[in-house]
Amino acid sequence: MKIAIASGKGGTGKTTLAVNLASYIAEEKRNLNVQEVVLVDMDVEEPNSGLFIKGELKKTExxxxxxxxxxxxxxxxxxxxxxxxxxxxxxxxxxxxxIFPELCHSCYACSELCPEDALPMKADRMGELRQYIIKNGLHFIESRLDIGIEQAVPLIKQTHEFIDSEFDETAFKIIDSPPGTSCPVIETVKDAELVVLVTEPTPFGLNDLKLAVDTMKELDKKCAVIVNRDGIGNDDVDKYCAENNIPLIGKIPHMHEAAKLYSQGNLLIDDIDEIRDVIKDIYSNIKKLVKG
Amino acid sequence: MKEIVVISGKGGTGKTSITASLAVLGDKDVVLADCDVDAADMHLLLNPDFAHKEKFYSGKIAEIIQDDCIKCGKCKDVCRFDAVPVINEQYVIDELNCEGCEYCAYVCPTNAIVMNDNLAGDFFISETRLNNTLVHAKLAIAADNSGKLVTKVRTEAKKIAEENDIPYLIVDGSPGIGCPVVASVTGSNLVVIVTEPTVSGLHDMSRVAELIRKFGIKSVCLINKADINADITIQIKKFLDKYEIPLIAEIPYDLVFADAILAGKTVVEYSNGEVSQIIRDSWKRILEIVRE
Amino acid sequence: MKIVFAATGKNWDSLVDSRFGRAEGFTLYDEDKDELSWHSNAENKSAGHGAGVQAGQKVASLGADIVVTGGSFGPKAGDVIRAAGIEMIPDVGEITLKEAYSKIKK
Known part of the structure; x- marks a missing residue:
């Protein structure tokens, strides 16, 4: 199962949700009857999930x-x-x-149309993939583009190939997507069974949510919404979801304590029971949506 | 004319709220450019009239003229982007996958493939409710944010400022550290970095500062939510010292940001509290520094 | 000697363009023939990436010995122009082509 966590803009709590949800499922693996849990950070330009979970490096590619x-x-x-x-x-x-490799899209046209075979294609380094094992049994995979490499899509594609070969369908895969609605996001969510969009209950949050929903519609993706920092704004996001038949599957309450834990790079589910309960409900809602 | 660009690396730091507040304080002396084209939010606070609108094209996209197609499949064979699926026994272009490399058109024996301009977004020049000019844009779904649209927004805004003898151009910069950010800061007079004391805030701001230093542009920093993590605030300050970036303000964590957005106003219009005073002082400092 | 200016127009009174890759166009002065000619850069102004590469290639194809811009050459444009053995004169400022020409002749 592949679930992508995305958002129209950065800073809405996408990574917070991804790491807490993944850690929760890993900790409760037995009770939830889940074989393996995998968290993948596909924000290859700025991978941040690793700041919140520390583990043992198993493999570097x-x-x-x-x-x-x-x-x-x-x-x-x-x-x-x-x-x-x-x-x-x-x-x-x-x-x-x-040749300017940073501008090349690897389309092969120059190489294969060259009448003299004077432009063979060769491998050029673009980044690194790392696989970690976290104490609670969570598998964590992070890909990072080298500085100066502009195209994120090829690395995202190869990271998908890696997780597909390393883990089978029984694994619960959570993909932390880059923010926005451009090509890297499209590549990230491509084969996800569900895209969970994280937003805030403010006009900014709603505006960016709409952009993200429009994108997912274009891709024919099933989506669901989670409101983060619930309580700071109004209920326009609720109304929007109801009007457009998008399931709202969880609200993470706004708490000063949560902001503090996040700032320190700590997991919210370890210290705040209320948030652990919300994450638990989010998990069961996701299960229902993906089955149905 | 002096150009001031506000950036943040990571999202959710309050960059847009602060930028819009500076625009209110600058009043008639300011032209505004929203270069956060992926998730443009400035218009929600400033009610622009979208008076001038144009389509924006970037790159190419292939189209197969079915009447001319002999179904030889050569296009599909050479495409490295899986962009030529066969649907209802017809070779067609998957526009979301097409990179515009044109390799297919080169190998087509009947010239049945044409390359069209690719719609990358909409571009606007507006009068805001503050009676100043806002230049803004909206990236099309799944478009490549190459920095080209960002460059266009900045160039047009600059032209307007120069033609009307308006002394300041304030730019809401793009997020991240990639190509669009580079496009939003190159050649500007001052970069204002808005950050927050969280592990990801620190991580992203240090990458952004590194980038700005490469371009040799003067910069200053504002720490928002400065009191949510004293330790990281100290680390940010150490970093700023090392890079000789003046810290011009520390804004405490305050829900006035969300409240102002809900009211459709900028922070300095909505409240006369502590945060507004800090932003006012920051604007004075920014003007002093940019005039030096 | 052939001198190419990144320029906003085709006459001696036109201004040197401070951009290179995305300049309006290139004005070529052929000293031997005492002739000015204009080469539009319109297709490049709208290029997504690599405008500097294209512009450098264009200047090389014009057979330039010297290339002049009001601002700076990007790193990729610089690579192309250097490889083509053309002398680069950056940062002349936004002055007329005539002024720029007499400046470089000194």
């Missing part, structure tokens, strides 16, 4: 993507490569061909 390499001796300077590249990743300047 360097991740690569393919970019062309220019073989000068084979090149006849026909300029075809620079003409076909739509991403300005190749420059032909009469005496040589320059």
């Amino acid at each position: 360097i991740k690569y993507r393919m970019v062309p390499e220019w073989i000068e001796s084979k090149c006849t300077f026909c300029k075809k490569c620079a003409n076909v590249c739509n991403f300005n990743a190749l420059a032909y300047i009469g005496v040589s061909v320059l």
Whole structure:
């Protein structure tokens, strides 16, 4: 089972929910009859989940993507490569061909359309995937793009491939998505059975929630909403969810104590029983939605 | 004309609320640009009239002209993005997956594939309820936030400020540390970093500060919710000292931010309390520093 | 000698553009022929990424010996221009092409 946790904007509590929900399920694994629990941080530009859960590093994998390499001796300077590249990743300047890997989308067009085979594709490092085991039995996977690499999508794709090969369908997989509605988010939620959108009960929160819901509709994704910091605002999010038939599956109350624990990088479920109960209900609501 | 960009790295730090407040304080001396195009919220506080609207295109997207297609499948073979599914025995383009590389069009034997401009969002120039100009935009669903739309918003706002002899341009910067942030800060006169004393706040602000230093832009910092974690506030201050970034304000945790948003107002209009006073003082400091 | 200016227009009175990759266009002055010619950069102004690479390639294809901009060259544009063996003159400011030309002749 794959559940993605997303939000229209950053700072709504997406990571808080992801780490607390994952930790709760891991701790209660036996009672809940769950085989394995996996938390995956797909916010590859700014992975933050690891600040909240510490564990033992089990595996590190360097991740690569393919970019062309220019073989000068084979090149006849026909300029075809620079003409076909739509991403300005190749420059032909009469005496040589320059390659800018950071602009390359790995489409292979230059390489395969080169009549002389002068641009073979080679692997180029883009980031790192790390797998941890947390004390409570939780598996935690984090991928991080190297600084200066602009395309998040290939790393997200490979991280999905990793978790699909490492864990079977019986595992409960929680994916912490990047914020926003752009390409990396689309790639992250692609094969999720449910997308849980975290928002705040304010006009800002509602506005960003609407953007996220529109995106998920476009993708034909089943979604559910969780209100974080409940109590600071109004009930417009409730109304919006009711009008649009989107299940509102939990409200995390606003508590000064919670803000403090979060600031220290601590789990809320360990110290606040009220929030542990909310997380418990959220879990059972998710189960119901995914089954039904 | 001086350009002041407000950024935060992570979301939810109060960046937009503070930016809008500064705009109120700057009054007629300010043009505003909302470069947080992924989750633009400024318009919720400033009631812009969306007087000027235009479509914004970026990149290309393929389309298969079915009448010309001989169903040879070459396009599908070369596509590295799984963007050519076969639906009802027709080869079609999955627009969400298409990267616009045009490789398919190059190999199509009947020239049945055309490349269209890709709609990336909407761009607006508005008069706000404060009677100043707001330049803003809305990224289309699943569009690539390349920084190009951000650049457009900034360039247009700059032009308006210069043409009308308005001394300050205030920019609500993009979140994160990627391409859009770079596009929102390069060439500006002062960057205002809004952060919060949480583990992720510290983590993200240090990456952002690192980035700004690379560009050699003057910056100042504001710590919001400064009292929720004294230890991390101290760590932030140490970091600022090391990087020689002046700390111009510490704002205590206060629900006035949420209350003001609910009332559709900026903090300085909504209340005359402690937080408003701190923001007023900050604006004075910002003007002093940017004029130096 | 061929000199290319990142420019906002095609005459000697036009201003040097402070951008390079996303400049309005490029004005080429061919000293031997004493001729000015204009090369639009419109397609590049709207490029998502890599405008500097394209612009550098364009300047190289014009056969320039020297390239001038009002601001700075981006890192990727710089790589392309250097590889093409063209001399770069950045930061001349937003002055007219005529002023820029006499400045570099000194």
